[in-house]
Amino acid sequence: MVDFSEVDPDRIEPLYEQVADALRAAIRAGEIRPGYRLPSESAIVQETGVSRLTVRRAVQVLVSEGLVTVVQGRGTFVSR
Amino acid sequence: MVDFSEVDPDRIEPLYEQVADALRAAIRAGEIRPGYRLPSESAIVQETGVSRLTVRRAVQVLVSEGLVTVVQGRGTFVSR
DNA sequence: AAATATTTGTACGTATGTATG
DNA sequence: GCATACATACGTACAAATATT
Numbered sequence: 708m709v710d711f712s713e714v715d716p717d718r719i720e721p722l723y724e725q726v727a728d729a730l731r732a733a734i735r736a737g738e739i740r741p742g743y744r745l746p747s748e749s750a751i752v753q754e755t756g757v758s759r760l761t762v763r764r765a766v767q768v769l770v771s772e773g774l775v776t777v778v779q780g781r782g783t784f785v786s787r
Numbered sequence: 788m789v790d791f792s793e794v795d796p797d798r799i800e801p802l803y804e805q806v807a808d809a810l811r812a813a814i815r816a817g818e819i820r821p822g823y824r825l826p827s828e829s830a831i832v833q834e835t836g837v838s839r840l841t842v843r844r845a846v847q848v849l850v851s852e853g854l855v856t857v858v859q860g861r862g863t864f865v866s867r
Numbered sequence: 868a869a870a871t872a873t874t875t876g877t878a879c880g881t882a883t884g885t886a887t888g
Numbered sequence: 889g890c891a892t893a894c895a896t897a898c899g900t901a902c903a904a905a906t907a908t909t
Contacts, residue, residue: 721877747893758879763894771851779894780886801896827874838898843875859875860905 709733709746711755722757726765734774734785741787745775748783789813789826791835802837806845814854814865821867825855828863 710733714725733739746754751762766783769775777783790813794805813819826834831842846863849855857863 716878723877749893760880761878764877777894778887780888780892782887782893796897803896829874840899841897844896846875857875858906860873860907862874862906 708738709751709754711751714755714757716757723761723764723768726751726755726757726762727768730765730769731772731774734769739785741785743785745783745785788818789831789834791831794835794837796837803841803844803848806831806835806837806842807848810845810849811852811854814849819865821865823865825863825865 709729711726711729714722714729716722718725720728730745739745745751745766748759748762748766751757751765752759755762766775766777770777774786775783776786789809791806791809794802794809796802798805800808810825819825825831825846828839828842828846831837831845832839835842846855846857850857854866855863856866
C-alpha cells in the first residue's frame with residue numbers, strides 16, 4: 708500500500724519527515740481512503756527500519772495537518 | 788520563577804501535562820513576560836526530575852497553543 | 868578568528884500502561 | 889484471558905544553531 712522505499716537515513720531530510728511524506732503521498736493518491744486505517748506503528752517500524760518514536764512523530768505531522776486521526780487501541784485513520 | 792512543586796509522578800495527570808500546566812501558569816501570571824525566555828529544557832529537567840523527552844512534550848503543548856516559540860540554539864520564548 | 872559551552876533537534880532503545888478487538 | 893495498537897516515560901547519543909569566552 709504505502710511506498711516507503713525512499714525512506715533513507717542518508718538523505719538530508721529528517722527521517723520523520725520522510726515517513727510523513729510517504730504516508731501523505733499514499734493518502735493523496737487514494738491508496739488509503741478516508742475512514743480507513745493506516746498501517747500500525749509497529750508495521751511501519753518493520754517496513755521502514757526506523758524507530759517507533761520516529762513513526763509517531765511522522766504521524767503527529769499528519770495529525771497536525773488534519774489528514775489523520777489517531778485512536779488509542781484501534782489505529783490511525785484517514786480523516787473523512 | 789516557575790513553580791514545579793506540584794509535578795508528581797503519583798498524580799493521575801500525565802507528567803508532560805503537569806509540566807505544561809506549571810509553565811502555562813507562570814506565563815499567565817506574568818512571571819515570564821512576552822519576549823522572555825523560559826527555563827532551558829535541561830534546567831526544567833533538573834528542577835522537576837522528569838526526562839527531557841517529557842519536558843519537550845510539555846513545551847510542544849504550549850507551542851500548539853500558540854503560547855511560546857522555540858528557536859534552536861537560543862531557547863523557548865513567550866509569544867508576544 | 869577559533870574554540871568552547873549552551874540550547875534545541877533528531878533518533879535510537881527499552882519498559883510499562885491504557886484502550887480496544 | 890489474550891493479542892493488538894496507541895500512550896506515557898525513562899535513558900542515551902550525537903547533530904545543528906546559537907552564544908560566550
